[in-house]
Amino acid sequence: MSRTLWPILxxxxxxxxxxxxxxxxxYLGCYYAWDPALHRTLLxxxxxxxxxxxxxxxxFQLRALRRPQATPTAIDRIGVGATIAALAATLxxxxxxxxxxxxx
Amino acid sequence: xxxxxxxxxxxxxxxxxxxxxxxxxxxxxxxxxxxRLSSVNHTILGxxxxxxxxxFFTIGGLLAMLIRAxxxxxxxxFIGPELYNQLFTMHGTVMMFLFAIPMFEGLAIYMLPKxxxxxxxxxxxxxxxxxxxxxFGGMILIVAMVTGYAPNAGWFMYTPLSSGTYTPGINADxxxxxxxxxxxxxxxxxxxxxxxxxxxxxxxxxxxxxxIFGWYMLVTAGMMLIGFPPLxxxxxxxxxxxAFDLPYFDxxxxxxxxxxxxxxxxxxHPEVYIIFLPAAGVLSTIIPTFARxxxxxxxxxxVAIVAMAFLSFGLWVHHMFTVGIPHLALAFFSAASALxxxxxxxxxxxxxxxxxxxxxxxxxxxxYVVGFFIVFVCGGLTGVMLAMVPFNSQAHDSxxxxxxxxxxxxxxxxxxxxAALYYWLPHFTGRSSIYRLSVPAFWLIIIGFNLxxxxxxxxxxxxxxxxxxxxxxxxxxxxxxxxxxxxxFIMTMGFALVLADIIMQFRFGVPSPRNPWGARTxxxxxxxxxxxxxxxxxxxxxxxxxxxxxxSLGATLAGGExxxxxxxxxxxxxxxxxxxxxxxxxxxxLPRSSFMPLWTALATGVFFLxxxxxxxxxxxxxxxxxxxxxxxxxxxxxxxxxIGPIDIGQDTAVPADGEVxxxxxxxxxxxxxxVDTTLYASLLFGGLYLAVVAPGWDGIAPTVNWLPALxxxxxxxxxxxxxxxxxxxxxxxSPLAVLLxxxxxxxxxxxxxxxxxxxxxxxxxxxxxxxRFALFLYCAVHATVAMLVAGHAAWRWHGGYVSAVRxxxxxxxxxxxxxxxxxxxxxxxxxxxxxxAGGAA
Numbered sequence: 001m002s003r004t005l006w007p008i009l010x011x012x013x014x015x016x017x018x019x020x021x022x023x024x025x026x027y028l029g030c031y032y033a034w035d036p037a038l039h040r041t042l043l044x045x046x047x048x049x050x051x052x053x054x055x056x057x058x059x060f061q062l063r064a065l066r067r068p069q070a071t072p073t074a075i076d077r078i079g080v081g082a083t084i085a086a087l088a089a090t091l092x093x094x095x096x097x098x099x100x101x102x103x104x
Numbered sequence: 105x106x107x108x109x110x111x112x113x114x115x116x117x118x119x120x121x122x123x124x125x126x127x128x129x130x131x132x133x134x135x136x137x138x139x140r141l142s143s144v145n146h147t148i149l150g151x152x153x154x155x156x157x158x159x160f161f162t163i164g165g166l167l168a169m170l171i172r173a174x175x176x177x178x179x180x181x182f183i184g185p186e187l188y189n190q191l192f193t194m195h196g197t198v199m200m201f202l203f204a205i206p207m208f209e210g211l212a213i214y215m216l217p218k219x220x221x222x223x224x225x226x227x228x229x230x231x232x233x234x235x236x237x238x239x240f241g242g243m244i245l246i247v248a249m250v251t252g253y254a255p256n257a258g259w260f261m262y263t264p265l266s267s268g269t270y271t272p273g274i275n276a277d278x279x280x281x282x283x284x285x286x287x288x289x290x291x292x293x294x295x296x297x298x299x300x301x302x303x304x305x306x307x308x309x310x311x312x313x314x315x316i317f318g319w320y321m322l323v324t325a326g327m328m329l330i331g332f333p334p335l336x337x338x339x340x341x342x343x344x345x346x347a348f349d350l351p352y353f354d355x356x357x358x359x360x361x362x363x364x365x366x367x368x369x370x371x372x373h374p375e376v377y378i379i380f381l382p383a384a385g386v387l388s389t390i391i392p393t394f395a396r397x398x399x400x401x402x403x404x405x406x407v408a409i410v411a412m413a414f415l416s417f418g419l420w421v422h423h424m425f426t427v428g429i430p431h432l433a434l435a436f437f438s439a440a441s442a443l444x445x446x447x448x449x450x451x452x453x454x455x456x457x458x459x460x461x462x463x464x465x466x467x468x469x470x471x472y473v474v475g476f477f478i479v480f481v482c483g484g485l486t487g488v489m490l491a492m493v494p495f496n497s498q499a500h501d502s503x504x505x506x507x508x509x510x511x512x513x514x515x516x517x518x519x520x521x522x523a524a525l526y527y528w529l530p531h532f533t534g535r536s537s538i539y540r541l542s543v544p545a546f547w548l549i550i551i552g553f554n555l556x557x558x559x560x561x562x563x564x565x566x567x568x569x570x571x572x573x574x575x576x577x578x579x580x581x582x583x584x585x586x587x588x589x590x591x592x593f594i595m596t597m598g599f600a601l602v603l604a605d606i607i608m609q610f611r612f613g614v615p616s617p618r619n620p621w622g623a624r625t626x627x628x629x630x631x632x633x634x635x636x637x638x639x640x641x642x643x644x645x646x647x648x649x650x651x652x653x654x655x656s657l658g659a660t661l662a663g664g665e666x667x668x669x670x671x672x673x674x675x676x677x678x679x680x681x682x683x684x685x686x687x688x689x690x691x692x693x694l695p696r697s698s699f700m701p702l703w704t705a706l707a708t709g710v711f712f713l714x715x716x717x718x719x720x721x722x723x724x725x726x727x728x729x730x731x732x733x734x735x736x737x738x739x740x741x742x743x744x745x746x747i748g749p750i751d752i753g754q755d756t757a758v759p760a761d762g763e764v765x766x767x768x769x770x771x772x773x774x775x776x777x778x779v780d781t782t783l784y785a786s787l788l789f790g791g792l793y794l795a796v797v798a799p800g801w802d803g804i805a806p807t808v809n810w811l812p813a814l815x816x817x818x819x820x821x822x823x824x825x826x827x828x829x830x831x832x833x834x835x836x837x838s839p840l841a842v843l844l845x846x847x848x849x850x851x852x853x854x855x856x857x858x859x860x861x862x863x864x865x866x867x868x869x870x871x872x873x874x875x876r877f878a879l880f881l882y883c884a885v886h887a888t889v890a891m892l893v894a895g896h897a898a899w900r901w902h903g904g905y906v907s908a909v910r911x912x913x914x915x916x917x918x919x920x921x922x923x924x925x926x927x928x929x930x931x932x933x934x935x936x937x938x939x940x941a942g943g944a945a
Contacts, residue, residue: 004683004684005311005683005684008406008410009410012410012411012413012414012415013414015414015418016414016417016418019418019436019440022436023433023436026430026432026433026436027430027433027796027797028796030430031796031797043432073312073684074312074403075311075312075684077403078312078403078406078407078410081403081404081407082407082410082411085407085411085447086411086414089411089415089440089443092439092443093418093436093439093440093443094436095439096432096435096436096439097432100431100432100435101430101431101432102430102431102432103430103432104428104429104430
């Protein structure tokens, strides 16, 4: 089915983007002294959006894999595995936004 | 496979295997005598890399012995603190930059074409250039050490300690310039490893049939492309601060020392995995051979490698847990640091599963594999401990960290490399090992290692800090240090025995059979030691390439049965394939032996030495020489007419690489752009970081002079003209005038960027202006590159090397002109932001 390496990359690319965006949001919120409740709400929202994007990406890859006429390659299957791993990694990495103190 | 030993030179008469060997050797062999310096052959250069890395390993080991001799007893006067600082700095630097990275590069350079079924790497002259840069850069460091000017601010060169104020003299410059010189070899190796793996496998070897070592090296090379540029940028900025007083890391003028730590560890932590992954690839190759079955969980291992590669870029702040970072940021990095243990564990369980489900046999390489399991798992567990912020805060900068990093790096790299050495020595030498020394060497190493470093966990937990040159006798560290030093000397004896064993094998080893371990990968299908062309014919792969029969395949290929099983036109020919499927799509014609890489590396050395000794008039001469020599490299490459598909055997014909769009030059250029973009992104990050985080950004910043912004217009027109030239060429019309116009406008863009530099005034007063200086400089350099590439394409077109079909030069011109133009956009955005960010008032 896939003739490229791309299926392997979107999951962890989204993880990396989410990581950078949340790290930057955390820092900017502290630097500009955002209201703590708003700051945490924004961080949690960003984390949820990241997880939703990853879940959507996984659903897309799984659906493509199970399409009736599809002839999935090993790269497609490896891609699904990588996206599942990225989803789990995002959940663990971003979970602290819900309870850890945000600023010094 | 059908026999193809028809030589066009012999009128289509088949050649005997011996005649074929002689004909191919005449084409591929390196000339004798001084001609050896012109070698571009991957087998020779891979061995040179590894031998030089082992020499540096010996030097690094001797430095460690001096460190342990000093620390063996309290209040020792053996070495003073100044010399001690040089010793531990050089030990870390040599082991990381001059041993570990070049060692696996050398192994990959030697092994990859053989594992993949190619005759050489994609860019043989670049391999040679990388080797010379490694040698000359390493020599700068070693000569400086011998003459007493070694770097002395720690292998990570933290600012402000390494800044001009606290480290005057050239010691820190030796590190910054020497390491950057050496890193050229890492970048060139990464680019050609990626291109070779993606484009130069044997016909039929799809990516998912590739031996797992190929996957490991593909991911490692990708990590190097992203991981090394932040360090190179940091080194350039720090050298600019030291040489020209541009205050990127000086907090009194808007800089921030922590920016160095971010840039260094953005490289430094992925670097640990960049070192580990090739070693893990070695283990994934050796273990199935001795388990006598294929690797378990091939696909899961690929997922694990990809996960490790990404996660490793999200851990760098765990080296900075104690610098004063909010808890939430600490939690992000702590979680990622702990998570990376999972893909590591996936691989370890896959290796255990392979051994458990196979019929394991034991031999010397497996001793070191077992040593790896014991040592590396301990290092991994202490790594998880250090990923936890509370523990890290307690153990930070103590000998516990020294113990941990040695368990990870020696366990995760040195033990697998020793396994690799014993596994592939018969391939290098054609001889068998002499076991009388191998076994005691292993036991001395593993006992000595654990005695040295296990005790350091305790020493660290008892409070002994790193990097101290001596300690008082009443703090309870005496006996632990004495035993650690004792263990260090035992370990050294073990390494000395390994060295003796290698020499004995070369000198007295009995001839080895071609495939002594019963391996099932392609490298054992070459004769041992291998000929310069690797394979007399290239194989057709129909199943996973870690489950082949190299014994029968070797004889078949030596007889010329397969692809390209004949010499032709005195050319070094190998095959390029479709990236995913492995279907052959081009004949790659490789350059032959040449002194150009040596001359270019020497010119590069002139550039770096000029900077080091602050003889700045010679620096542009060195740079111009390097550019001129590089432009001469393609002089003999390519054809002056379109040839069309040519016979590759097996009733197949494909075009030459110059006549396809998907060629290795194009892919290498794309990867070079990726390296460049990462470096630029690091610079933009640095600019934003200082503007937001650094102290001393009050007041009003100097305004922007808009005249240099005309460069955006000229760059845009240059890009349009480059595209127009490509279109005219494709239509069979002359692109010359348009191409020269594009080159000229890129030159104007470069001049406008230089004007921007000049209009800045004194950029040393504040980081705000120093950052704008760096941005203008970056854009000026890239506009110049765009000008040179377009001018070179025009020269090639004029010489007949470019046609509508052979259009790579024009595509490269479009690529670099686009990049030079696009680089101006974020540069000006950041310049505008800096103009409103305060500072420099």
